[in-house]
Amino acid sequence: MRAIVMLQQRAAALEAEVEAHRQTERALLEQSTTLDAIHRLGQRLTAELDLQRLVQAVTDTATQVTGAEFGAFFYNVTNESGESYTLYALSGVPREAFAHLPMPRNTQVFGPTFRGEEIVRSDDIRTDPRYGKSPPHFGLPAGHPPVASYLAVPVISGGKPIGGLFFGHSRPGVFTERAERLVAGLAGQTAIAMDNATLYQHAQDAIRMRDDFLMAVSHDLRTPLTVVLAQAQAVHRRMLHSGQHDERILSGLESIQRRARTMAAVIDELSDTTRLEAGQELSLDRDELDLVVLVAELVAAHRISAERHTFTVRCDEGPLVGQFDGVRLSRVINNLLSNAVKYSPDGGPVEVRVGRETGTGGNWAIVSVADQGLGIPAGDLARIFDRFHRAGNASVRTTGTGIGLTTSKAIVEGHGGAISVHSVEGVGSTFTMRLPLPTERNA
Numbered sequence: 001m002r003a004i005v006m007l008q009q010r011a012a013a014l015e016a017e018v019e020a021h022r023q024t025e026r027a028l029l030e031q032s033t034t035l036d037a038i039h040r041l042g043q044r045l046t047a048e049l050d051l052q053r054l055v056q057a058v059t060d061t062a063t064q065v066t067g068a069e070f071g072a073f074f075y076n077v078t079n080e081s082g083e084s085y086t087l088y089a090l091s092g093v094p095r096e097a098f099a100h101l102p103m104p105r106n107t108q109v110f111g112p113t114f115r116g117e118e119i120v121r122s123d124d125i126r127t128d129p130r131y132g133k134s135p136p137h138f139g140l141p142a143g144h145p146p147v148a149s150y151l152a153v154p155v156i157s158g159g160k161p162i163g164g165l166f167f168g169h170s171r172p173g174v175f176t177e178r179a180e181r182l183v184a185g186l187a188g189q190t191a192i193a194m195d196n197a198t199l200y201q202h203a204q205d206a207i208r209m210r211d212d213f214l215m216a217v218s219h220d221l222r223t224p225l226t227v228v229l230a231q232a233q234a235v236h237r238r239m240l241h242s243g244q245h246d247e248r249i250l251s252g253l254e255s256i257q258r259r260a261r262t263m264a265a266v267i268d269e270l271s272d273t274t275r276l277e278a279g280q281e282l283s284l285d286r287d288e289l290d291l292v293v294l295v296a297e298l299v300a301a302h303r304i305s306a307e308r309h310t311f312t313v314r315c316d317e318g319p320l321v322g323q324f325d326g327v328r329l330s331r332v333i334n335n336l337l338s339n340a341v342k343y344s345p346d347g348g349p350v351e352v353r354v355g356r357e358t359g360t361g362g363n364w365a366i367v368s369v370a371d372q373g374l375g376i377p378a379g380d381l382a383r384i385f386d387r388f389h390r391a392g393n394a395s396v397r398t399t400g401t402g403i404g405l406t407t408s409k410a411i412v413e414g415h416g417g418a419i420s421v422h423s424v425e426g427v428g429s430t431f432t433m434r435l436p437l438p439t440e441r442n443a
């Protein structure tokens, strides 16, 4: 008999031990799920720059790890005109459940959170002396989901409260001290992530404003310049026809036209760059154009201004006619020619080739510009078409912006072509562009 009792006692003890193990196992599992959720949120917070998505992720995770029935994150934002207003994210309840409810105000219960003073955690908020004291609702407004357990954590950035995380449960005694510590930690991380997202948003707004401004300025500068150029051309023509050959005046008029064209090209480049930066496409103004003639004209103009360089044009082709944006392609070719001059500071040959390539990929016009100047260091080659990138050997010796090649690439690609470079530092560079020509049937 005693043996049976002993066995029963032993069995009960073993059962209790198994139950204790199970409980530990459950607690460990719960802990690891919580840590996992917080870890995932941490990763998300460092990458998320959209404020609304960010606060939603925080509210969801915090509601999950506290065991709340529902959670809300009320946060302050400032719009472009400096006005401040409150937005919110919800978790655990549909948005409609809160849609008709008033925004929480600085009542005795909410006040400490909105003022960033302290965390409020209550096993049953209905028994808190501060509860039910503020008009007009004196407690929860009608239609609010029931709340017994209550946890509210202020979110503070740079010493200033920027919002508050609120959690509720209809059962008393749900929120533990551990839950409070977890949410306090999350609130700190959230404040940093919200600051990042806000700064990013402000930077984006500033970029948009800059682009709008640059587009307006380019337009306002371009219009009078076009008039100046047209007037100078007209006077020049009239003087030539009238037989008045005052060399000083004629060369002055030519100089005005040259400089006005250079300025127009700079403004056009600025305008294209701004457009590309703003994510807009360049709308090409295509017309029938012979590349052989265009290249010859542009090289002739460079011959006059770059006296220490010798230009040769090699062209074994007849006309290379396609549908091209002449103004923009002139800018690309001029950019390659002036770079060849600029980056051969000791002078030297600049060789321009114009040719045709016919293969399975279609019919291509090839234009290349080769110099024997500084060349491009191997480490810079991969980024040479990137915006604002200037090679180390160039930036110390010459001035420039590092945007010419970027817009050139966009223009050539806009035509369905490609641009590439072959360069060896100290030996020279060859830039080659390929532009599609009509196939024989389309020609």
Ligand code: ADP
Residues within 6 Å of the ligand: 335, 339, 340, 343, 371, 373, 374, 375, 376, 384, 389, 390, 391, 392, 394, 395, 399, 400, 401, 402, 403, 404, 405, 406, 428, 429
């Ligand atoms: P920028 O000449 O105003 O700097 P670009 O976009 O035209 O801008 O050129 C980008 C960079 O590419 C230059 O800063 C220079 O480092 C390099 N580069 C361009 N053309 C040449 C060339 N012909 N020889 C050597 N380096 C060149």
